[in-house]
Amino acid sequence: MADFETPVLGEYQVIPHLKRDTMAGSKPYVAKPDHQKALGFPVELVPDWENVAVKKLGELVAQSRALQVFLDSCVKCGACTDKCHYYLGTSDPKNMPVARQDLLRSVYRRYYTFAGKFFPKLVGARDMTKDVLDEWYTYFHQCSQCRRCSVFCPYGIDTAEISMAARDVMDAVGLGQKYSNEVIGKVHKIGNNLGLPGPALANTLEGLEEDVKDETGVDVKYPVDVKGAEVLLVTPSADFFAEPHVDGLIGYGKVFHQAGISWTLSSHASEAANFSMFIGSHSNLHRAAMRIREAALDLGVKRIVVGECGHAWRVAYSFWNTLIGPFDFLDQKYPIPQHICEFTHDLIQRGALKLDRSANDDKVVTFHDSCNVARASRMGNMPGGQFIIPREIIKATCNHFYDMAPETIGESTFCCGGGGGILTDELLDLRIKGAQPRMQALKQVVDEYGVNHVAAICAICKSQFTKVLPYYKFPMDMIGSVHGLVSKAIRLDAKN
């Protein structure tokens, strides 16, 4: 465990006083020429980059009503200033959502508004300089695009949109972030974030089948590239072997097995994640999503189900129909796409699964609402279904469940601290500090109810928790998949 200053958890969450520039030194590695090239971005800072950046910013604003409205409307009321987990964890004022937006808004004003052109000092408008660019690179990579600020803004200003735009501008001038851009390149080239080729995937899945057979004595299948299957499952590639993600995948397989519904993974679309959203690149967003349409058509499936992944579910739920629709070739009786939790919940409702809660009696469970699921998507047919459905599943699979404090879950949920393209080791200090509000809320239920298990439905959350829990003196295996609980509780011998 590397040595970092971990925030101390007190009795309750405090709103810290400003400490300027505490995170000024936190920046991710810069993308190498190869990473940039694969995504169609310039490989290094382009000549005359200042003008290129300003022009790109103007284009983005002209193409997005959100940016147009958000950049004009902020009144600096301060409602968002204490809402960002990175501000709460680091005290750096530039991590207050409005201050982060202003890093970009100040440039927009200088070049595109009357007040900024003629009275820059008055409204805090700034020229696009190298210092400004560096500041963008530093602080727009301290935003996990979790949208918590947008819940509380009286105009719904969403810093995620601004940070996506800033990253898009930086990519356009040749200053990319290594982690996200390298990952997106792997998806384009190989088909998933981890760069796991088809044969290795098939191997991994065979291994899983053997493990499950050894453990349960039942032949649960984990099929890949099966033409004519009913369901195409698209899941984050971390589910194929990272812990605790893989327990979730095992769970999905058992659910399909019990339901008697044929399903398949695809080696062409072996990744639900789409990091292109993090960098605000429309062309890459479309290109990465397109694999799913191609795989669904190629395999001739009737339904698409998406595994546990936060931003992937945002892209799938909110953007797929736009990006890779229309889905007229799929069965219209089911939601397109459908979340694995919706799928499992539906089966539980219909009594199609037999679940033994006592199998999870060693656990006292809480649920971490992942930001993109909570604030950028839905499950089921009513608003807020994304909070109800996973909890219903959890309550059907264990006897001891306690929610964290209401101001830290649901639409007010705190990000795990690792989303939005910052789940990379060089940003570990930021990730630990950004996790503080979630850890604070967790501590309360640990102390009060003896909670020893956090269930989540996001690959990034699971990886991030695994990494940061020990810094807060919690065991790292405290984090698990919701379908890990299902996997434990499901009775495979029972016939419907």
Next chain:
Amino acid sequence: MSAVTVMYTLLFYVATAILVIGVTRKIFIYARTPQPLKIPTTPAPTTRAGVWMRMLREVTVFESLFKASKWTWLFGWIFHFCLLVELIWHLRYFTEPVLVFLPWLQWFINFTGYGMVLGLFGLWGRRFLVDRVRYISSLSDHLMLALLVGIAASGLSMKYLFHTDIISLKAFFLGLMTFNWQPLPSDLPLLVHLTLVATLMIVFPVSKLLHAPGVFFSPTRNQVDNPREKRWVAGWSAKIDNTKAGG
């Protein structure tokens, strides 16, 4: 006609033109700019009617701000409510006969001027007392508050201390509207009040006051949460044609 009358006649024509043209232009830009993806902040209404209700709550009781900060909400809501009542009340200087419901506001008007000042000082106080809000405040934020306090204070001074000739004042504004110009009473508090109001009208389209039309166009608040049920395309996303690429 006095120089003061000529000056203020011109000032209000110019200010009105800038306000109307500037805000209309901005509304036009907001309306014309596409929103290519669905980005409502969820949980969000799944129907158009639901979105109307969400927007109504947002602009009448400031629902999101209430979730965020009770003090900012309290001062902000008091200020905006009092401002609204005052604006409607001021229609009596522009309508003859006065609108039928205006007298109903008589009772509120005893408090709304003070309410504006109270709300504004509450909001302004946060800009000094709360270190986070102090950090994000720029000079223009302070000047905007000063301008609004000036408008409220000069208005109050005429209501309680230095009464002005409101019959002539009304004749002046009705004259402006019918291009039949009438003299303006040249009392200092009135001239201060009118100058500040005209200033507000002029800066409106180039300032953060654009939050007023902006909120109605905010995609995180005005979009229906139905991306699976209804395919959404606009702007660059409308140019996508998957039927060729995907087969």
